[in-house]
Amino acid sequence: MEEVIELKGVTKCYGSLKAVDNLDLAVRKGEIYGLLGPNGAGKSTTILMMLGLTEPKTGTIKVCNIDSTVNPIEVKRRVGYLPDNVGFYDNQTGLENLIFTAKLNRATWTEARDRALDLLNRVGLIDAANKKVGTYSRGMRQRLGLADVLIKRPEVIILDEPTLGIDPSGVKAFLDLIVQLSREQGLTVLLSSHHLHQVQQVCDRVGIFVNGKLIANGTIPELSKQLFSSEVFTVEAGIAWHELEKPHQLMNDLGKIDGINSVKYEQNRLLIGCSTDKTAAIARTIVRSDIDLTHLYQRQYGLDEIYQRYFEGEQKYV
Numbered sequence: 001m002e003e004v005i006e007l008k009g010v011t012k013c014y015g016s017l018k019a020v021d022n023l024d025l026a027v028r029k030g031e032i033y034g035l036l037g038p039n040g041a042g043k044s045t046t047i048l049m050m051l052g053l054t055e056p057k058t059g060t061i062k063v064c065n066i067d068s069t070v071n072p073i074e075v076k077r078r079v080g081y082l083p084d085n086v087g088f089y090d091n092q093t094g095l096e097n098l099i100f101t102a103k104l105n106r107a108t109w110t111e112a113r114d115r116a117l118d119l120l121n122r123v124g125l126i127d128a129a130n131k132k133v134g135t136y137s138r139g140m141r142q143r144l145g146l147a148d149v150l151i152k153r154p155e156v157i158i159l160d161e162p163t164l165g166i167d168p169s170g171v172k173a174f175l176d177l178i179v180q181l182s183r184e185q186g187l188t189v190l191l192s193s194h195h196l197h198q199v200q201q202v203c204d205r206v207g208i209f210v211n212g213k214l215i216a217n218g219t220i221p222e223l224s225k226q227l228f229s230s231e232v233f234t235v236e237a238g239i240a241w242h243e244l245e246k247p248h249q250l251m252n253d254l255g256k257i258d259g260i261n262s263v264k265y266e267q268n269r270l271l272i273g274c275s276t277d278k279t280a281a282i283a284r285t286i287v288r289s290d291i292d293l294t295h296l297y298q299r300q301y302g303l304d305e306i307y308q309r310y311f312e313g314e315q316k317y318v
């Protein structure tokens, strides 16, 4: 598959600090890639290098097959960058701001106006097209920012914490729009964020970034397989158990089943880690005991658990 963003052996130092350390990263055409990591991990530095705004000490960076270090202007022409807080002319309207950007990108006035109106419509700002941007809410400014990025018809968009400060329904609309645009136009999206839930909702693949290194990279099922390889399945069983003591006999019986690696008791439920799907055997064992089964389902590992396990070390079940 064609790679639109490609970093090989990239290192960036600020004095003695290695902000990015021998990084290899590839983002494919049309995919939505989530860059996740704690504060100071090196995400913004990596983005700045992709845009050619700062140079790496070693390594190569190519965006749309163009070397960002050698030819940053050409890269900027093809890449739309949305920072967490976009600057606009506040005393001009949303429409005027977009027309201004389109004209900077060599559109004629008519083309610029048509494209601006179309994008205002797509990002849900058509009713506010003739209002001054100074009166826009934070969510409206971010949506206008997305329109401003798209007006130059980029092949790639890079979004750095784009949903910061937007309310939940605004976030959903914003993310849905990004997915829709990516799918319709084959747009490649790099999304840097702290919001695990949002990243999980929209990204095809995720990279976890810590201390300048990419410590994990893949789809969410791939990451959970890497991390939870001995406990691919976790089954949660609800039980009607009101004693203070744990249900030791039942836990022992479950623990004897081949393929069950751990059994943990939390209030009124058992969390059972298995290397293969043991749901049926678990159901039979509980039903045979004197304890009522109230629910049973397989838990999927989400990005929350994946992230937690990377940062807090492996949790042992008891």
Ligand SMILES: Nc1ncnc2c1ncn2[C@@H]1O[C@H](COP(=O)(O)OP(=O)(O)OP(=O)(O)O)[C@@H](O)[C@H]1O
Pocket: 014, 017, 019, 037, 038, 039, 040, 041, 042, 043, 044, 045, 046
């Ligand atoms: N211009 C600079 N001069 C010196 N150090 C810097 C500079 N920019 C970033 N750093 C340092 O480099 C490291 C990586 O910072 P960076 O901003 O890339 O991280 P980040 O993952 O984007 O963090 P955040 O999520 O907080 O934005 C940090 O330790 C930061 O203090």
